Amino acid sequence: MKLKILASDWHPFADALCARTDVESAGIILAERLPDSVLLARRLTPLADAAYAIRKRDRIRIDPVALNRLVKPARERGLSVFTVHTHPAANEAWFSTADDLGDSVLMPSLLTQMDGPHGSLVIATNSRAVAARAWYASGSPVPAQIHLIGKTLRVLTSEDEQPEQMWFDRQRLALGESGQRILRQLHVGVVGLGGTGSVTFAQLVHLGVGRITVIDGDRAEATNISRILGARTSDAGVTWKVDIALRYATNVGLGTEVTVHRGRLGAEVTPAVLGGCDAIFSCVDAHLPRALLNRLAYEKAILLFDMGSAFRITAGSPMEGAGRVVVTGPGRRCLACWGHIDPNRIRVESLPPDERARQQAEGYVAGADVPQPSVVAFNTQVAGAAVIEFLRCVTEFCGADDPPDRLSFDFGNGSVRRNRLAGDTDCGICHPKVAA
Incomplete structure (x- = not known):
């Protein structure tokens, strides 16, 4: 309990x-x-x-x-x-x-x-x-x-059980005995098991997180196989992404309990299934599930790690790419304050599929369902940074008392910027729950 x-x-x-x-x-x-x-x-x-x-x-x-x-x-x-x-x-x-x-x-x-x-x-x-x-x-x-x-998660009480056997010995050298024990006590959600989501999930399994709930409404496609960890060519068009994740955790065998939900958050799956989580990783492109997770983080006191990447291709010039990790939840500014939630995109994503297709065909909607470039190396960089911020927040590893709110990556020159939003806010989502 x-x-x-x-x-x-x-x-x-x-x-x-x-x-x-x-x-x-x-x-x-x-x-x-x-x-x-x-x-x-x-x-x-x-x-x-x-x-x-x-x-x-x-x-x-x-x-x-x-x-x-x-x-x-x-x-x-x-x-x-x-x-x-x-x-x-x-x-x-x-x-x-x-x-x-x-x-x-x-x-x-x-x-x-x-x-x-x-x-x-x-x-x-x-x-x-x-x-x-x-x-x-x-x-x-x-x-x-x-x-x-608050900005971080602190466990004031702990269970008597010790981390299992030898599997985490090297990890305990970095995170400490208490840090490893805390990971085993946590319940973490991962929403979206594409490029960044599958890499995030794999890291959480290897870290020894006690329980993970995964949500995704798609089967693996042929184009997913090169960037979903644990996927096989035989999975293309057949296997649900959540089932690939479950298989991965089972094969690793470190004792993580995995709960799967086959469906889209906000459609077939309600946010309530994540209400008991300690932390959630938002690995989605769509704005509707991102908005639902953003509100849930403040309503149910959950740390939320939102991530994404984007690429721009200009004729005659090299491709440019950028990534981000935003940490939100009690004590921090929300994704709406950061500008990562677009009300118009939410409106479009909420339309019935036939109506959305009609508006796209008539030019009222641009880019909502357009496939974006995705490369496992860049996904791994972003997902790895998100999980490191998670470790800062829950294990007191490396500067946990002053964690950043946003990391911005430039894939072209390799730079990383750490950001915070300045000034006060009257946001109706995050302001009422701002914690000291």
């Missing part, structure tokens, strides 16, 4: 609870239920002084009337409840005997009032270390992961 919390919500909440070191302090988190046993914190409320029936250094009891008032929105909106309390002057977070006793009474009570899961969380005030667990109607508590989402 995983609870995602925006960094901009967590830090003031934890500060308020840890301000007192002479007594325990408490608060309530109400969380939305997402797919795949993932919760997203929607409201974090420190308890007022009057809400405590008992408040001492080693135990607390919340006034039942105050507790009922705090959890009422959960009953009304179908949310999960997490109780939070501190252990004053502690360096490690753990559940005490008093905590076990209190939860053994409170959690079954909550589960009889509303569907679960519900849970509890302890903060050690000295270190801000966290321990968390979730309770289901089926019985005993299970460990809960706490993921803190």
Whole structure:
């Protein structure tokens, strides 16, 4: 079970609870239920002084009337409840005997009032270390992961299991034991399994990412075989791209769980299937799925890595090419702010196929379905850079505290520029969720 919390919500909440070191302090988190046993914190409320029936250094009891008032929105909106309390002057977070006793009474009570899961969380005030667990109607508590989402992703709790055997020994030398363990705990989406998407997927498999959900609505064509990793000439016109990806991961055998969706995002596949992801790689040419992913990143606190490449061929002169990687999500400017979402293209892509074809034939639509140049070497450069930015964001590798928002590649001269957007924004998508 995983609870995602925006960094901009967590830090003031934890500060308020840890301000007192002479007594325990408490608060309530109400969380939305997402797919795949993932919760997203929607409201974090420190308890007022009057809400405590008992408040001492080693135990607390919340006034039942105050507790009922705090959890009422959960009953009304179908949310999960997490109780939070501190252990004053502690360096490690753990559940005490008093905590076990209190939860053994409170959690079954909550589960009889509303569907679960519900849970509890302890903060050690000295270190801000966290321990968390979730309770289901089926019985005993299970460990809960706490993921803190801002410009980067931080896992505040970790599972006891270690990375598998020897397969990642060299990788652990670069990313550390904790970095490798975090990769195994993550759920990552890859939308689009063409040139950049297949290379991205392959890297995630070899990195040991725990779970990957892939979405693509096409079978491999003859022109795909030279740039889709793991594709065979026998796949042309026959095999779905998602099935090539699944076969690739199975053959590698590093234990990555792969979920496949055969269809187009926004048509046969809804964005909701990605709601439980920690990060998503947008490897699509179309603007409609890109816009859906852009909004989803802010609505469900997901890191989004959008990538693409473009080439220009001018008669009598060499071909020019450029690529980009844009990192968006909480705390960052969105793809619309960067100008990578075209409302007119979205309108065209939303048309029924026959109407779109008619408008193209009449000259109202230019270039929407025109095949673009694609070369595996350039795709690999862009996808590799996107995955490196992903590693910065989730493992604290190499400058994670100040990651760029956009990388721009000039394939002609080999240059790479790191960009940020200057100034404030009143964007209706990313501004409300900007995190500190």
